[in-house]
Amino acid sequence: MLHNLKKSLFEILIKIDKNVSINFEDVEVETLFDKKGDFTTNAALKFSKIFGKNPNQLADIILKSINLNNFEKVEIAGPGFINFFLKDESFNTQLFNNKKEFTEKEKVNIEFVSANPTGPLHLAHGRGAVVGDILSNLFEYFGHPVTREYYVNNTGNQINEFLSSILYSISHTYNLNLNEKQFYKGDYINDIAKNCYEKFKPLFDNKLSSDEKNNIVNYAIENLVNQTLQTLVTAGIKFDQISYETTIMGKGHLPLILEKFKQKDLTYEGQLNAPKDFTGTLKDNQLTIFKSTLFEDDEDRALTKNDGTPTYFANDIAYHEDKFQRGFNKLINIWGADHLGYLKRLSSAITSLHPKIDFSVVFCQIVNLKRDNKIQKLSKREGNIFELKNLIDEIGIDNFRYFMSYRKNDTHMDLDIDLIKRENKENPIYYIQYSYARTQSILNKVNKVVDTPVTITSELKNLYKKLLEWDNVVKSAYLKKEVHLIAHYLESLSSYFHTLWSSSKNKPSVKFLDNENNISYNIIKLLHNYQNVLDEGLKILGIKPKLKM
RNA sequence: GCGCUUGUAGCUCAGUAGGAUAGAGCACCAGAUUCCUAAUCUGGGGGCCGCAGGUUCGAUUCCUGCCAAGCGCGCCA
Numbered sequence: 001m002l003h004n005l006k007k008s009l010f011e012i013l014i015k016i017d018k019n020v021s022i023n024f025e026d027v028e029v030e031t032l033f034d035k036k037g038d039f040t041t042n043a044a045l046k047f048s049k050i051f052g053k054n055p056n057q058l059a060d061i062i063l064k065s066i067n068l069n070n071f072e073k074v075e076i077a078g079p080g081f082i083n084f085f086l087k088d089e090s091f092n093t094q095l096f097n098n099k100k101e102f103t104e105k106e107k108v109n110i111e112f113v114s115a116n117p118t119g120p121l122h123l124a125h126g127r128g129a130v131v132g133d134i135l136s137n138l139f140e141y142f143g144h145p146v147t148r149e150y151y152v153n154n155t156g157n158q159i160n161e162f163l164s165s166i167l168y169s170i171s172h173t174y175n176l177n178l179n180e181k182q183f184y185k186g187d188y189i190n191d192i193a194k195n196c197y198e199k200f201k202p203l204f205d206n207k208l209s210s211d212e213k214n215n216i217v218n219y220a221i222e223n224l225v226n227q228t229l230q231t232l233v234t235a236g237i238k239f240d241q242i243s244y245e246t247t248i249m250g251k252g253h254l255p256l257i258l259e260k261f262k263q264k265d266l267t268y269e270g271q272l273n274a275p276k277d278f279t280g281t282l283k284d285n286q287l288t289i290f291k292s293t294l295f296e297d298d299e300d301r302a303l304t305k306n307d308g309t310p311t312y313f314a315n316d317i318a319y320h321e322d323k324f325q326r327g328f329n330k331l332i333n334i335w336g337a338d339h340l341g342y343l344k345r346l347s348s349a350i351t352s353l354h355p356k357i358d359f360s361v362v363f364c365q366i367v368n369l370k371r372d373n374k375i376q377k378l379s380k381r382e383g384n385i386f387e388l389k390n391l392i393d394e395i396g397i398d399n400f401r402y403f404m405s406y407r408k409n410d411t412h413m414d415l416d417i418d419l420i421k422r423e424n425k426e427n428p429i430y431y432i433q434y435s436y437a438r439t440q441s442i443l444n445k446v447n448k449v450v451d452t453p454v455t456i457t458s459e460l461k462n463l464y465k466k467l468l469e470w471d472n473v474v475k476s477a478y479l480k481k482e483v484h485l486i487a488h489y490l491e492s493l494s495s496y497f498h499t500l501w502s503s504s505k506n507k508p509s510v511k512f513l514d515n516e517n518n519i520s521y522n523i524i525k526l527l528h529n530y531q532n533v534l535d536e537g538l539k540i541l542g543i544k545p546k547l548k549m
Numbered sequence: 550g551c552g553c554u555u556g557u558a559g560c561u562c563a564g565u566a567g568g569a570u571a572g573a574g575c576a577c578c579a580g581a582u583u584c585c586u587a588a589u590c591u592g593g594g595g596g597c598c599g600c601a602g603g604u605u606c607g608a609u610u611c612c613u614g615c616c617a618a619g620c621g622c623g624c625c626a
Contacts, residue, residue: 026566036569040569042568042569045568045606045607046567046568048606054606055606077569078568078569079568079569079606079607080568081568081569116626118626153626155626156625156626157625157626158625158626271624272623272624273623285624287624289624297552298551298552298622299622302623302624303624304624305624306624307624309624311623311624311625311626312625312626313626315626316626336620337553337554337619337620337621338620338621339620339621340552340553340554340620340621341552341553341620341621341622342621343553344552363553363554365554365555365619365620366619366620370561406562406563407561407562407563408562408563410554410555411554411555411562412554412555412618412619412620413561413562414561414562416561419561419575422588423588424588424589425574425575425588425589426574426575427588428574430588431574431588431589433588434586434588434589435589437586437588438585438586438589441585441586442585445585484563485563488563488564488573491573491574492563492573495573498589498590499589499590499591501585501586501589501590502581502587502589502590502591503590503591504584504585505581505582505584505590505591506581506591508584511584511585512585513585517585548586549586549588
């Protein structure tokens, strides 16, 4: 219906003046839920300038060309809006969703979570995990083959510190004299240390070689990554591809990349300002530096370190090159807000290698945990990290997924544990599930489907219209990569359903079932349509509908 | 200091590729249940859309400046 209306408006507009060109996508038709009408368009306002007419004049011209078949009336209102009032009988016949046309077939790679393999997942990872998974579902809804990818940074100082911390724990627990420093603390380190000790017990009789240390830390990382993936599985999140930084490095992309940069004159050998706390001398070593200031970055960025090894940035470029070589041209990364400053250098490096690549980043802002109406201060340093696993156990998968996705991803958000645990309207997911259970209870009672006329009330009209918006909502969420739009729509849709349901208290004639539990053909079609939209929406959110509550 | 993100009702937040009287939930007040699930519904009060300029028929939305909060600003990852 919305599409047809848009189409007929477009056809009218292009006939008015052949010298004026208009984009079909620029014609807007919106749904109204008040006395002003059922649908509206701002076309006359929007296009008045290019037609050189005033808005009311243009609206008048459009109005005269409109086919009135389905409409009770069409009127010009306010500064030049055209409002459409649908005939009652058209609600049952015209207001159903268009079949989706899946034209998207492009492979998409969505990389998310990618937590450092030195500790368990905590709250902040949860948002990225849910947003990434839902975004993947959304891309699949539109037909894309999606690869959900997880990257493990298993090189660098953090790994040495991780190993050192494990050996420190072993040394402490088993009274060995390993002479190691403690960097990471917590029960999880002691648990992993215990596992490592049991696995590699004989090795500790002698001094550990660097190969042996390597085996120990690799085992520890594998352990931790598996735990992490297991936690995510309890939240319904499964990855198709786990990529290890060391594996990617072994493929040898980096030298070729550096050569290409050199040919494009995007690098130079030189020095940057001394890093924080640096006490040595810089002058002897030249670094390879990427000219990211050419791409509006604040500073040029080092690709190699003082000791000649590649920086994290360099390896990350190689990693994205690897994704490209695996056949992905559309790359989406989900990052925490602490990586905002990293975007320019990486995207400029990638697009300078592959100008046509479609690389984008979805940022997830900080999540605060609220309990007893107080923001909980969480910090690694204080050792009071709230593990993600505990959160999921406490609130359940449905709540976890819904609440992590119902706020716009780039705004700060408070996760109110007490509110989430309430099972009423304050908790939208219960509200949505309850509406589904109500429709199912009707369907369970149906005796016969009969062809009786339906009383068209304003509550019924509103539900029809709201259902019609689904196609636009899901498409908009997809185009903008904003998953919260789905959650908000479902909540709002449920509200229209509950309102319709309750309206029968005062008007028994609008009950879904008659006295013999018969249901009219149009109503059962409506209920199925309602369930269908909730099914699709909840599936994207990764939440199972409840048939009974 | 620089960059990014944010600032909308008492609270938590939607809405902005410029459009009509800025929305929802909570909280507060008043109501609805012999009747398909009251985990629900109906009504009410409550807003210089951070501040000040600019662009135009029209700005919460775009531009500039300022104020406030968060994050980032290594040859860490």
